Amino acid sequence: xxxxxxxxxxxxxxxxxxxxxxxxxxxxxxxxxxxxxxxxxxxxxxxxxxxxxxxxxxxxxxxxxxxxxxxxxxxxxxxxxxxxxxxxxxxxxxxxxxxxxxxxxxxxxxxxxxxxxxxxxxxxxxxxxxxxxxxxxxxxxxxxxxxxxxxxxxxxxxxxxxxxxxxxxxxxxxxxxxxxxxxxxxxxxxxxxxxxxxxxxxxxxxxxxxxxxxxxxxxxxxxxxxxxxxxxxxxxxxxxxxxxx
Numbered sequence: 001x002x003x004x005x006x007x008x009x010x011x012x013x014x015x016x017x018x019x020x021x022x023x024x025x026x027x028x029x030x031x032x033x034x035x036x037x038x039x040x041x042x043x044x045x046x047x048x049x050x051x052x053x054x055x056x057x058x059x060x061x062x063x064x065x066x067x068x069x070x071x072x073x074x075x076x077x078x079x080x081x082x083x084x085x086x087x088x089x090x091x092x093x094x095x096x097x098x099x100x101x102x103x104x105x106x107x108x109x110x111x112x113x114x115x116x117x118x119x120x121x122x123x124x125x126x127x128x129x130x131x132x133x134x135x136x137x138x139x140x141x142x143x144x145x146x147x148x149x150x151x152x153x154x155x156x157x158x159x160x161x162x163x164x165x166x167x168x169x170x171x172x173x174x175x176x177x178x179x180x181x182x183x184x185x186x187x188x189x190x191x192x193x194x195x196x197x198x199x200x201x202x203x204x205x206x207x208x209x210x211x212x213x214x215x216x217x218x219x220x221x222x223x224x225x226x227x228x229x230x231x232x233x234x235x236x237x238x239x240x241x242x243x244x245x
Contacts, residue, residue, distance in 0.1 A: 068161030070179030
């Protein structure tokens, strides 16, 4: 196992790994641990109290982050006629139908796109690309709003900072929170939007404590634990130690 570099270890020393921070305090520490010369992505992981073996406890959906993600998504839309025109007018990067599906089938574009949106009538043809698009998170899905007749809104939402999420086999949800250069208040706005969205998606059959752990980090930095019980204390500056779960 490769050892972490000197800068990483220096960043780690600024974190009390035995405690969980209030959200604002965690983000303040995170900003102080950035050691790279570029603007890194801020990532967040929620450990949820769900049983990922049960289909009715999968947590999946999408949410528009109020402050955006800090990057502009490359969006393709599979549609014809008026809906293709609507997608173009909304700012889609690529619009097509059979021609675009053919290019995707050949392996083109899949490493360049962030999101594919499709109208329901196109899913029969697009569905055969599940093994290619699924592992890359590109297969359109009604739950994430990417299979829709309202393609204009879907494109605008995605460009504005919509992120998709899905619980993994360990019951974790990993997604983007923004960029390290964002003001703390903007990161808090995005955090609150994600937290409330996941709360709304809590499976009815989930038992016990739902938010088990929350960890925030930059893409190349150490993780910082957030106490999910203190999410309502978004304005809190002082931090009271809490034991990491």
